[in-house]
Amino acid sequence: AQSVTQPDIHITVSEGASLELRCNYSYGATPYLFWYVQSPGQGLQLLLKYFSGDTLVQGIKGFEAEFKRSQSSFNLRKPSVHWSDAAEYFCAVTGFQKLVFGTGTRLLVSP
Amino acid sequence: GAGVSQTPSNKVTEKGKYVELRCDPISGHTALYWYRQSLGQGPEFLIYFQGTGAADDSGLPNDRFFAVRPEGSVSTLKIQRTERGDSAVYLCASSPGTSGTNEQFFGPGTRLTVL
Numbered sequence: 001a002q003s004v005t006q007p008d009i010h011i012t013v014s015e016g017a018s019l020e021l022r023c024n025y026s027y028g029a030t031p032y033l034f035w036y037v038q039s040p041g042q043g044l045q046l047l048l049k050y051f052s053g054d055t056l057v058q059g060i061k062g063f064e065a066e067f068k069r070s071q072s073s074f075n076l077r078k079p080s081v082h083w084s085d086a087a088e089y090f091c092a093v094t095g096f097q098k099l100v101f102g103t104g105t106r107l108l109v110s111p
Numbered sequence: 112g113a114g115v116s117q118t119p120s121n122k123v124t125e126k127g128k129y130v131e132l133r134c135d136p137i138s139g140h141t142a143l144y145w146y147r148q149s150l151g152q153g154p155e156f157l158i159y160f161q162g163t164g165a166a167d168d169s170g171l172p173n174d175r176f177f178a179v180r181p182e183g184s185v186s187t188l189k190i191q192r193t194e195r196g197d198s199a200v201y202l203c204a205s206s207p208g209t210s211g212t213n214e215q216f217f218g219p220g221t222r223l224t225v226l
């Protein structure tokens with residue numbers, strides 16, 4: 001069965017500092033991987049996705065993620081965090097229609 | 112254009128009551144998904160529709176939960192004899208098709224509280 005692990009429940013980053021959110025997945029075949037962001041009172045918004053090809057994918061809002069098959073990881077990165085990035089971030093995998101989400105990482109941005 | 116909408120945004124009910132949650136997908140999207148998000152958790156799949164039919168309802172927790180999409184657009188999630196454990200945010204998503212490469216667009220959710 002597919003599963004996603006996000007080992008960090010909370011992360012605090014200073015504004016302007018770099019960010020890396022970890023995601024590990026379990027899936028037997030080539031996975032389709034996603035990162036979503038959820039702000040309070042907002043729906044889930046897709047940041048980026050990986051299906052195949054280049055293992056470094058670019059997304060919206062300056063985010064990128066790197067797929068590493070050997071480590072079953074799909075970590076999300078941003079070189080310089082803005083206060084508006086404070087939100088909950090979810091990694092997800094799908095192999096057949098439905099999305100399987102991790103438990104999320106809450107990002108706090110300190111001034 | 113309009114995104115996915117869900118009504119009501121908040122629903123408070125008493126244990127044992129019946130509730131209906133509505134989802135209006137993006138126009139033209141053939142696939143519709145329901146997820147449930149409990150506090151501190153990621154969304155969990157409940158059911159998805161391709162057109163009018165439920166293609167996969169394996170995530171429905173028990174027979175108190177039922178969903179319909181009679182005309183292939185609007186969907187209603189129905190919960191009978193609600194229990195306190197049903198309290199969660201219920202999310203709806205739609206996509207242009209059911210390929211795994213299709214992005215799912217999410218609505219803002221309905222927060223259900225069972226007292």
